Amino acid sequence: MTRFKSPRGTYDILPDEARKWQVVEANARSVLRRSGYREIQTPLIEDAALFLRGVGEASDIAIKEMYIFKDRRGRSLALRPEGTASVVRAYIQHHLAADRDVQKLYYLGPMFRYDRPQAGRNRQFFQIGSEVIGSHSPLADIETIWIWKDIFGRIGLSNATVSLNSVGCRSCRPRFQEAIRDALSGVRDELCPDCQDRLQRNPMRILDCKVEGCRVFRDRIPPITDYLCTACEGHHATVRQTLRDLGCGFQDDPYLVRGLDYYTRTAFEIVHGALGSQSSLGGGGRYDDLVAVLGGGNVPAVGFSAGIERILLALDRDRFDWRGRGSGEGELDLFVVYTDPEAREEAFRQLLDLRKEYRVDMDYTEKSLKGQLRLAHRLGVRKVLIFGTDELKRGAVIIRDMLESEEKEVLLKSLREFLKGHSTMQGGDRVAGI
Numbered sequence: 235m236t237r238f239k240s241p242r243g244t245y246d247i248l249p250d251e252a253r254k255w256q257v258v259e260a261n262a263r264s265v266l267r268r269s270g271y272r273e274i275q276t277p278l279i280e281d282a283a284l285f286l287r288g289v290g291e292a293s294d295i296a297i298k299e300m301y302i303f304k305d306r307r308g309r310s311l312a313l314r315p316e317g318t319a320s321v322v323r324a325y326i327q328h329h330l331a332a333d334r335d336v337q338k339l340y341y342l343g344p345m346f347r348y349d350r351p352q353a354g355r356n357r358q359f360f361q362i363g364s365e366v367i368g369s370h371s372p373l374a375d376i377e378t379i380w381i382w383k384d385i386f387g388r389i390g391l392s393n394a395t396v397s398l399n400s401v402g403c404r405s406c407r408p409r410f411q412e413a414i415r416d417a418l419s420g421v422r423d424e425l426c427p428d429c430q431d432r433l434q435r436n437p438m439r440i441l442d443c444k445v446e447g448c449r450v451f452r453d454r455i456p457p458i459t460d461y462l463c464t465a466c467e468g469h470h471a472t473v474r475q476t477l478r479d480l481g482c483g484f485q486d487d488p489y490l491v492r493g494l495d496y497y498t499r500t501a502f503e504i505v506h507g508a509l510g511s512q513s514s515l516g517g518g519g520r521y522d523d524l525v526a527v528l529g530g531g532n533v534p535a536v537g538f539s540a541g542i543e544r545i546l547l548a549l550d551r552d553r554f555d556w557r558g559r560g561s562g563e564g565e566l567d568l569f570v571v572y573t574d575p576e577a578r579e580e581a582f583r584q585l586l587d588l589r590k591e592y593r594v595d596m597d598y599t600e601k602s603l604k605g606q607l608r609l610a611h612r613l614g615v616r617k618v619l620i621f622g623t624d625e626l627k628r629g630a631v632i633i634r635d636m637l638e639s640e641e642k643e644v645l646l647k648s649l650r651e652f653l654k655g656h657s658t659m660q661g662g663d664r665v666a667g668i
């Protein structure tokens with residue numbers, strides 16, 4: 235028989251690991267909701283042309299990394315490689331601009347890129363992102379940076395730092411692109427084949443090249459901030475000054491560019507020492523041109539997206555202590571057992587009722603009483619309710635304290651009251667500790 239495995243670059247999130255994901259998600263949702271953001275969900279598949287246009291046909295993602303396939307009618311579809319293009323497509327399609335001037339949206343879900351799998355980088359990976367669509371204000375950029383620093387801090391990565399740059403706009407960027415061509419034309423042959431191509435099509439992406447032979451030429455390139463137009467320069471100055479005034483630390487990184495063509499002005503990454511120099515927790519910035527590129531008019535926007543795998547990798551390398559974090563899934567307040575098959579139905583009925591307030595479970599494999607108690611012990615449940623035919627005739631149940639090995643008979647009608655008096659139990663979903 236064939237034994238199946240998850241495809242290369244994908245993996246299962248087993249329950250012990252899922253608990254960590256829930257901590258990340260819960261903190262992100264909590265901060266975003268308090269900041270006025272609302273969730274939006276878009277399909278995992280979209281018209282391939284949306285991403286080809288949205289991420290720019292010349293970018294690496296479009297060319298090498300997208301999963302594109304034909305459906306049964308021959309339509310060209312793609313698994314989404316990122317979230318923003320889909321959110322903007324939905325924003326335009328559903329006329330969300332008519333609902334409110336500024337839409338603050340967040341999304342979370344899997345994205346797909348056909349990349350070489352490595353630590354913290356998978357073919358199916360999970361992102362959480364936020365978008366502010368409809369505002370030119372530098373405050374929207376600052377809020378985005380602030381919110382994500384806050385989220386990372388709450389998760390346990392308080393030493394994450396912000397790298398900041400401006401990538402200009404359509405009117406000032408061409409002069410910078412020209413400056414890069416001038417600076418590197420003499421060493422064209424020494425660049426990697428990708429960068430030789432970029433020198434013509436998209437010179438700014440050379441700043442992003444990871445090949446050592448290309449990185450050595452970076453110092454020849456003047457900082458983009460020397461080439462910003464007055465409007466871009468003013469915007470960048472406000473973002474930097476306000477962050478300083480707020481005590482939100484950042485580092486200027488003149489070589490920081492975004493991989494996607496629709497980014498304008500503010501570009502930033504949030505990095506963490508544990509991930510090394512080439513890996514960030516997430517990246518974002520302004521994309522004032524994307525809505526227009528996708529046919530939605532001249533609407534400015536700014537956003538950020540974080541990779542959950544990166545966050546968890548940083549926490550792992552930081553030896554983060556997960557004890558006491560998470561929703562306590564799988565932990566039980568009570569375990570229900572029965573002494574004989576006649577008592578089973580009543581035991582089950584009581585279990586369903588107790589679940590209105592407590593986390594309760596029972597054995598579903600028809601074990602003996604001894605086997606059921608052993609299971610309760612293995613699951614680490616402190617209190618076990620033992621239902622027996624004799625006790626039920628008296629309208630009673632036995633409560634066994636597994637730690638003290640004590641038993642006590644309690645009338646069913648006063649069971650709730652008894653349980654409330656013994657406060658070792660949580661009672662309902664535990665959300666503290668997220």
Ligand SMILES: [Zn+2]
Pocket residue numbers: 402403404405406407462463464465466467
């Ligand atoms: Zn400009």
Ligand SMILES: [Zn+2]
Pocket residue numbers: 425426427428429440443444445448
């Ligand atoms: Zn290169």
